């Protein structure tokens with residue numbers, strides 16, 4: 001371990017543009033690790049919430065009430081047709097002003113929703129809008145007749161949705177869901193703009209302090225995101241295989 | 251589920267009166283009426299598009315009616331205040347295309363409704379479901395998925411699935427129409443067993459030999475009305491209406 005650290009320390013001296021500082025400096029290493037951890041947490045939270053938003057939205061789109069359907073449609077249009085970066089800034093700077101504050105230590109007033117909270121909310125709603133449409137497409141692929149069979153057995157509308165429509169729709173829409181979630185993980189870097197200490201934020205702070213570490217840190221960013229996405233895709237593919245039904249489709 | 255107060259088993263279990271139904275400008279049912287007594291087997295025959303499926307779907311509320319009345323055990327099916335779930339526990343339905351849940355095994359298909367809808371204990375439902383699988387002669391196929399079963403086998407799972415709800419009336423809509431000739435028989439045998447046990451059955455069918463054998467009464471529909479009806483002994487030989495005669499001459 002020390003030998004490796006020593007190697008990079010020497011490399012930084014011979015090649016000043018290739019300062020892999022986080023290979024030998026523990027403080028910088030800590031920044032990368034905490035940034036990575038924040039990115040993972042952001043990603044997991046946003047994936048989970050955006051999928052829930054997608055499921056609820058797709059369910060509401062099937063509602064009888066025209067008003068409910070119009071609300072969902074407006075939501076989709078807004079989040080799909082405006083830049084996610086602007087959405088994030090809007091949530092944090094505009095809506096953030098109106099959220100109540102509390103004072104845990106009796107001194108400082110801190111808002112109930114932190115910048116991390118706003119990043120999760122904004123990114124989840126952004127990706128959720130796409131998820132609604134993805135689930136909707138999957139739901140439309142489920143034959144009406146299968147749902148009628150459930151209806152004639154006395155299933156309620158919710159039971160039909162949960163036990164018949166969703167499991168079948170899921171299988172249809174996994175590939176496009178996969179794509180959207182990959183995009184979402186990459187989009188978490190935008191939280192940088194509202195000072196969420198995620199991976200990009202920490203990386204930038206490293207190369208601001210040590211310009212010589214800029215190239216290596218950028219390289220590291222690419223490698224880490226490739227690995228993160230690989231983990232996600234691996235998990236999704238496993239899931240897709242596990243959900244495959246003998247004799248159905250394909 | 252209890253029947254409407256005042257309904258007794260000596261009254262018709264299904265009573266259809268003056269039913270009219272349109273899809274847009276297309277009037278599909280133009281005043282249809284008949285009664286079915288408990289334990290009876292009714293066959294509905296008629297040319298394609300004459301409204302047979304629509305009629306049968308109205309009986310369990312899958313289609314709404316515009317006029318008239320349909321009562322099951324004395325309860326008006328199209329009463330907006332009616333508990334639809336209660337109706338559907340009394341009326342089982344089997345479709346032409348089986349419509350099994352493709353992501354569930356045969357046994358799970360049979361168990362799903364009693365567990366979810368009737369909230370019966372799983373172990374109890376499973377024991378009953380296995381018996382039903384045996385009854386439709388599908389022992390050993392419990393853990394196959396619908397995609398791994400033949401059409402005839404799928405249709406028998408669909409019948410078992412309906413029976414698991416312990417219905418009082420079974421509706422069959424051309425349940426053998428999608429099957430190849432060899433497998434038609436295995437499904438018909440299953441239905442015949444049911445009829446012999448006293449299940450009230452309404453069948454839409456093109457299987458005239460079967461209708462003649464099991465039906466207590468046959469109704470012939472054409473363009474949204476019942477043209478002619480009678481017990482099988484006389485229906486096939488003494489049909490009076492030219493439309494019935496023509497239909498029978500084509501199909502027999």
Ligand SMILES: Nc1ncnc2c1ncn2[C@@H]1O[C@H](COP(=O)(O)OP(=O)(O)OP(=O)(O)O)[C@@H](O)[C@H]1O
Pocket residue numbers: 273276278296297298299300301302303304305424
């Ligand atoms: N959901 C619907 N919307 C509009 N028209 C419909 C609908 N269902 C049925 N129809 C029309 O109603 C008429 C009767 O259809 P139905 O399916 O009841 O006939 P059928 O007697 O069962 O025919 P088949 O023997 O071909 O099954 C047809 O003209 C059909 O096009």
Ligand SMILES: [Mg+2]
Pocket residue numbers: 302303304423424
């Ligand atoms: Mg039909």
